[in-house]
Amino acid sequence: MTATISFDRVSDVYDSTRGLPPGISEQVTDTILNIVSPTSETKFFEIGVGTGRIAIPIAKRGYSYTGIDVSEKMLAELHRKLEGISHRLTAVKGDATALQFPDNSFDVGLTVHVFHLVSAWKQALSEIRRVLKPGSPYLYTHGTLDSISTNLNNNQGRLTFQQRWEDIIAGYGYPLPRYGATEEEVLTELRTQGASLETVIAAQWKWELTVQKLLEHYQNRVYRHSWHLSDDVFAKAFDDLRAWALEHYGSLDYDLSSETKFKIVVVRNWA
Numbered sequence: 049m050t051a052t053i054s055f056d057r058v059s060d061v062y063d064s065t066r067g068l069p070p071g072i073s074e075q076v077t078d079t080i081l082n083i084v085s086p087t088s089e090t091k092f093f094e095i096g097v098g099t100g101r102i103a104i105p106i107a108k109r110g111y112s113y114t115g116i117d118v119s120e121k122m123l124a125e126l127h128r129k130l131e132g133i134s135h136r137l138t139a140v141k142g143d144a145t146a147l148q149f150p151d152n153s154f155d156v157g158l159t160v161h162v163f164h165l166v167s168a169w170k171q172a173l174s175e176i177r178r179v180l181k182p183g184s185p186y187l188y189t190h191g192t193l194d195s196i197s198t199n200l201n202n203n204q205g206r207l208t209f210q211q212r213w214e215d216i217i218a219g220y221g222y223p224l225p226r227y228g229a230t231e232e233e234v235l236t237e238l239r240t241q242g243a244s245l246e247t248v249i250a251a252q253w254k255w256e257l258t259v260q261k262l263l264e265h266y267q268n269r270v271y272r273h274s275w276h277l278s279d280d281v282f283a284k285a286f287d288d289l290r291a292w293a294l295e296h297y298g299s300l301d302y303d304l305s306s307e308t309k310f311k312i313v314v315v316r317n318w319a
Contacts, residue, residue, distance in 0.1 A: 068101060068310070072251045076310050077105040079250035083314055084156050084185055086111055093154035093179065095144045095172065096162035100126040100137070107137035114154065116142035144172040153179045157186040164190065165272075166228045170237060177241075177318060186315040188238075190231035209262060209293065209304070213273060216288045220281050224273055235313065243318040250310040259293050260300035 068076065090111055097103050097115025099122055107113045113136065117123050126139050142148060145168045157176045163169040176186060214224050235245060265271060267286055274282055294300070
């Protein structure tokens with residue numbers, strides 16, 4: 049199996065830290081179904097299905113859905129959420145770069161927040177293309193949240209926070225590893241392969257956040273930015289981050305909230 053980041057260590061808090069707000073999940077589901085106009089025979093497929101944030105709402109509508117993920121614990125959480133629900137969802141552990149399905153197996157392909165975590169992302173794209181039927185749409189989302197706040201100070205504050213963390217851990221000799229692709233690299237590759245791309249905003253909402261809350265997320269190591277650090281290095285780095293945040297923002301109650309959006313790139317003519 050190629051290098052791919054597993055979310056085993058945060059499976060129990062993934063939905064609470066990365067889940068969609070009430071009502072937003074239904075908006076995303078409605079948008080996806082409007083894009084692809086599925087029938088009762090349509091077969092959905094998702095790489096990096098995780099805890100089923102995208103899969104379960106679609107499966108609840110009665111559609112056939114197949115998902116794979118490298119994390120057994122994330123899949124266990126998905127299966128727990130499916131208990132007592134009538135569905136046609138199959139979720140299994142698998143390698144995104146070597147799918148166990150025949151050619152032309154599915155009608156719709158999806159990936160959400162995946163390719164920055166997969167070293168051989170071009171091979172994973174090739175596998176998605178292989179298992180999709182000719183002419184089928186592929187829905188690509190690089191990151192679930194994309195800030196669109198008009199409050200530039202808040203946006204810049206959050207970006208500054210992450211950059212400071214990366215600078216701190218690099219100073220300890222542990223720079224953040226890069227595993228997969230940027231969004232633009234994926235989109236450029238798709239265009240090179242002849243695909244046509246259309247951006248659709250599936251939902252928009254306010255993301256409530258303070259410096260204190262963000263520090264708690266970092267302290268609990270819910271983000272992959274700290275997973276490569278030993279406990280002692282992490283403790284020192286986090287103390288540095290907290291001290292910087294207090295000095296930089298002046299208060300742990302400093303507001304970093306912003307308006308956010310769920311953006312889907314619809315890939316067509318990818319034959």
